Amino acid sequence: MVSNVGYYVAGFDAAGKRVGSLIFEGKLSDNKDVAAAIEKGKAAFEGAAVVEVISADDYSLYLSGAYVRGENGKPVKYVAPEPTETEKKAVQQAELTADYKAQVAELTTALQVADLNGDADAKASIQSDFKDLQASYKEGMEALK
Incomplete structure (x- = not known):
């Protein structure tokens, strides 16, 4: 996916599914910009267990629905749980x-x-x-x- 956006602020639920995202408008090297963006994300994404800044490439993977946030914070293929x-x-x-x-x-x-x-x-x-x-x-x- 080609995009003019470099980074996004994304919220994930406890299972690692993306619950929302916003375009990151600050500088990744500026800790204040990152912290402000994360706070904005926390306010915007109800039910988010984790809010973080992610790359546009990772955003594309999450957007497909085929990936979730892994325990290491990186996208991993979504595997549906076995039925109970x-x-x-x-x-x-x-x-x-x-x-x-x-x-x-x-x-x-x-x-x-x-x-x-x-x-x-x-x-x-x-x-x-x-x-x-x-x-x-x-x-x-x-x-x-």
Whole structure:
């Protein structure tokens, strides 16, 4: 990224994600300019755990979203955390529920057709399948608790 800006003041949350940035308008060699810019950043970036002056190159990396501030203060590739057991169970429950609803819809359609045809044997079979489906769904959800 080509820029006429050399440095930025950036705020980062505790996880190292950039929460905001401002153009650094002072001289990097002047400690007063740096301190004033950092104070301005602290006031501007709510939730920032760290506020510092960074290079335009580092700013470009953070802006991409593919990098976060590492413990050494330099950009590192962002690695998404592994899902928690609770999150994994929630996904499994959602999948089980979606599958259950799709099967209920199929059985409902089949039952309506059997009813319209006056086919008592087919209705009884579909109702039995529905009871089995309900029991299986309940068992699956209990297993995921």
